[in-house]
Amino acid sequence: MRTYGLIGFPLTQPFSQKYFTEKFLEEGIGGCRYELFPIESVNEVPALLQSNPSLRGLNVTIPYKQSILSYLDDSTHIPAGLQACNCIRIRDGKLAGYNTDTTGFERSLLPHLKEHHTHALILGNGGAAAAIKYVLDKLSIGYRVVSRKRGDVSVLAYADIDEAIITDHPLIINTTPLGTYPDTGSCPDIPYRFLTARHLLYDVVYNPAKSLFLQKGEDSGAGIKNGYEMLVQQAEESWRIWNED
Numbered sequence: 001m002r003t004y005g006l007i008g009f010p011l012t013q014p015f016s017q018k019y020f021t022e023k024f025l026e027e028g029i030g031g032c033r034y035e036l037f038p039i040e041s042v043n044e045v046p047a048l049l050q051s052n053p054s055l056r057g058l059n060v061t062i063p064y065k066q067s068i069l070s071y072l073d074d075s076t077h078i079p080a081g082l083q084a085c086n087c088i089r090i091r092d093g094k095l096a097g098y099n100t101d102t103t104g105f106e107r108s109l110l111p112h113l114k115e116h117h118t119h120a121l122i123l124g125n126g127g128a129a130a131a132i133k134y135v136l137d138k139l140s141i142g143y144r145v146v147s148r149k150r151g152d153v154s155v156l157a158y159a160d161i162d163e164a165i166i167t168d169h170p171l172i173i174n175t176t177p178l179g180t181y182p183d184t185g186s187c188p189d190i191p192y193r194f195l196t197a198r199h200l201l202y203d204v205v206y207n208p209a210k211s212l213f214l215q216k217g218e219d220s221g222a223g224i225k226n227g228y229e230m231l232v233q234q235a236e237e238s239w240r241i242w243n244e245d
């Protein structure tokens with residue numbers, strides 16, 4: 001039995017387990033299972049591997065996308081400068097890291113981009129944001145990061161966001177977990193009243209399908225996109241990686 005799984009903590013939204021379990025059934029893929037591994041520390045990874053010798057691949061989620069890097073035997077498949085890993089292929093006890101978030105985000109974003117979406121605000125600065133930055137750089141879309149604390153010239157605090165900044169950044173991407181079920185009443189603290197029909201709001205959150213962040217965008221006439229398709233695309237890319245020669 002080949003085992004695949006997801007590491008993170010807490011694992012409150014088992015999208016991957018449901019997705020792959022249904023995939024195995026629908027496509028008649030036998031001898032495979034997908035498990036959840038809610039580890040409280042990334043230091044538990046070696047013990048996890050030892051106790052599950054049938055593991056062939058892992059997905060990685062919050063909060064370990066960056067800290068898992070030190071456990072990889074091979075990180076050459078992760079694009080230079082991208083300090084985040086969400087997919088691990090395991091062969092002969094060796095861990096090779098990948099980032100399939102980049103593939104998922106790019107494929108799900110491209111159909112919704114318009115010519116004026118040349119500048120973006122990235123809300124949050126964690127592991128998910130790293131993949132977003134990589135894709136925006138690839139697409140030549142300028143961006144500024146918004147975090148709880150002001151950083152260098154490219155990092156704003158939420159208190160810095162005013163009408164001019166909202167106007168100048170028609171693509172706004174939420175990479176924080178704010179609004180995720182069951183905390184559906186929360187959303188990033190930005191001045192939504194300045195949004196227009198020129199804006200596109202993208203939320204990596206997929207549950208609920210329409211987060212408060214997206215609802216506020218829709219109420220202002222903005223285009224909206226949730227993170228479900230991104231998850232599907234990154235899952236399929238993970239499966240391809242786990243099974244490539």
